[in-house]
């Protein structure tokens with residue numbers, strides 16, 4: 001396909017990735033005099049900040065995802081293409097797909113994001129990442145299956161093993177996941193009138209650094225730890241996790257048999273970054289001040305895949321949804337300016353703060369000099385996430401689910417759909433084979 005095939009000879013903008021950055025770039029170009037093709041290996045946009053709620057049965061998959069075609073249905077100049085990009089040639093201006101086809105571009109926006117940074121070696125098969133909907137579903141399946149089996153397990157040691165969950169990584173994802181797992185345990189355990197009681201369920205959060213939420217102010221980290229502990233989460237800071245075999249780990253000298261290990265210890269750019277280069281030391285694509293590649297000004301890299309340090313910042317911007325969205329808007333504007341013969345502008349980031357929730361009525365938030373904890377921070381978190389979620393239907397669904405959970409103390413999505421073999425398999429095997437192979441595992 002060439003650029004002239006897409007419209008009446010208008011510049012062809014290709015966007016790789018329909019996540020926060022790519023989708024925002026596409027929406028921002030909807031009324032521009034260009035043809036846009038957005039390519040994603042999935043047919044939907046995922047609101048990743050709420051993945052942990054799918055993983056812990058609070059929300060359904062369809063509540064936090066939206067088909068790209070539905071989001072962009074009114075953008076007449078935007079075409080959605082389902083496909084996985086294998087290679088990018090910035091000299092010939094071609095994007096190569098794994099199915100053998102290619103797409104030519106006049107401008108390219110690479111917004112392919114990041115993937116879970118799994119432990120290297122065979123340990124990767126023992127853990128669950130949390131980056132995709134498939135990951136979230138696999139965790140939910142595993143945790144609910146373990147809890148069901150624990151209900152009917154008369155042996156106390158085995159029951160304890162089935163209902164011990166370890167979360168590795170004390171960043172926002174790990175903190176939110178640990179809090180939600182503990183809440184799931186508190187509301188779920190004992191409902192079957194079986195052997196499992198709330199006290200059996202152990203959630204251990206392991207952080208290598210000396211505090212959780214290290215990107216927040218130290219008092220907020222302390223508050224987050226206190227709130228987690230009040231919920232019953234065991235927080236182990238300055239601690240490494242050692243793998244001792246399938247379903248067995250050592251945490252701070254204690255050997256634990258566990259039902260599931262959730263790996264929230266960071267992300268790394270997807271492998272496509274290497275095809276775009278040059279790479280910074282963190283593996284992200286080094287970009288110029290306008291987010292274009294230094295050697296190819298018509299190619300932009302944005303979001304989690306980009307290493308961008310705007311003027312006035314001492315550190316590169318973190319992998320956050322607002323960074324990706326603002327960069328998406330920015331590159332759309334730069335493409336318009338370039339076509340209009342105007343000079344490019346440098347990207348500047350408007351930091352609107354960060355927040356993490358720890359469970360019902362518990363959260364921390366910081367914005368500029370403002371610091372919030374507890375219920376107020378939790379309300380702020382609810383509002384921000386509802387407003388940012390893509391799609392009116394999803395906002396309504398999430399709002400109703402949250403209200404239901406708040407008033408009934410029950411998670412609404414605990415339906416297990418086990419395969420015939422899944423309930424037969426030993427409970428403490430590595431992560432189920434049914435989970436799709438993540439890119440990081442595939443690549444290694």
Ligand SMILES: Cc1cc2nc3c(=O)[nH]c(=O)nc-3n(C[C@H](O)[C@H](O)[C@H](O)COP(=O)(O)OP(=O)(O)OC[C@H]3O[C@@H](n4cnc5c(N)ncnc54)[C@H](O)[C@@H]3O)c2cc1C
Nearest residue numbers: 017019020021041048049085112113303304319320321324
């Ligand atoms: C569990 C979790 C919780 C988070 N919580 C928060 C939060 O509370 N607040 C916050 O600000 N940020 C949060 N983040 C980070 C935020 O989600 C990311 O910073 C943001 O998604 C980055 O946007 P992006 O457009 O760069 O990439 P993504 O949104 O990840 O989108 C990348 C897209 O590219 C597609 N893709 C990848 N490779 C290819 C390929 N080769 N070919 C075609 N398509 C491809 C993917 O399918 C995907 O749709 C969280 C992330 C996770 C995983």
